Amino acid sequence: MSTTLPPTPSQTIGPFFRFGMEWLSGRAIPEAEPPGALTVTGRVLDGDGEPVPDALVEAWQGSVFARSLTDAEGRFRFVTVKPTPAAGGQAPHVEVSVFARGLLQRLWTRLYFPDEAAANEADPLLGAVGDPARAATLVAVPGEDGGVVFDVRLQGEGETVFFAW
């Protein structure tokens, strides 16, 4: 497809977005909670391992969208659904965006599921990461009530894998 228009560049979401973005937080989209809904909890941590209390986390897995704003401990929480395996031999996964003060553009990461070891092993993107220890940052750990825990480390030890686009 030929392109005609230069893109609009990204800017940071800044520190003061809560009053503008909170209305959509915790809201099920689509409205009816689909079968198989599960809760994802986690923390966003900075390069010192300190919580990031002013991050916006969004999730998309093909049909269900969720937005969560981190609290004072850097915690977020959203409800999603484990999707069926995607095209290209990809394991079930959820796309995750992280926005925050200090991030001039969003960070894009992915959540893979801990009970899909075989599918994760064959996943082309996890394979493209190379280092298994790094790829492991994309796999959530089991949480309570069938949910999963997915921490996002922006920088430093255990830094989460982020994608370039």
Place this chain on the structure above:
Amino acid sequence: MSTVAERPAWTVDPPYGDPGYRSTAKRAPHRPLVPMAPELAPTTGPVFGEGYADPEDADLTAGHAGEPIGQRINVSGRILGSDGRPLAGQLVEIWQCNAAGRYAHQGDQHPAPLDPNFTGAGRCLTDAEGRYRFRTIRPGAYPWRNHPNAWRPAHIHFSVFGRAFTERLVTQMYFPGDPLIPFDPVLRSIRDPKAQERLVSAFDWDSTEEEFALGFAFDVVVGGHLATPPDPA
């Protein structure tokens, strides 16, 4: 397998780490980003229809007991794909500080007055031609602690979703002629001066209302990461 490195590299977005913007120091990733292969990237994204934005949500001067202090403005434009197609039914979210430069956020405690008649958040859905329109007041500049005597130019934050997860964009709109623009580390984090200019709105007679409000025009183009760069001049 194709990778980002094999695709046309036309990076308009700022880098993650930027020494001029202090908050990036502990938050920008240190490890190289892993290229997302196009065939593995999501091709869908959330769609927000009616029910997510009522007409009154586009008027930031309404919804309070009285009128906010400040210069009334209309901010309008189109949300477009980089292929030139208008994006209809797009959810556009905006937020901003008040005319005195103060956000309705507990984290903003600098000594400028809050306005009881202004919160500063709005949203709307684009029409069939991709058009959006907000009524608000012109935001003030405000101080921040990035460096000594640091002030952000007046701006309005914009959030759009695009047609797929890959097109999600959060950005800021600036005002023409703002003397702070050349000194702003956030805007200057964008390396291409032409790309910086695209974040500055234009004064617009068409949306200026006689004896009522000034108009500013601002278009947003998403999806350009896959765009082919123009030939260098």
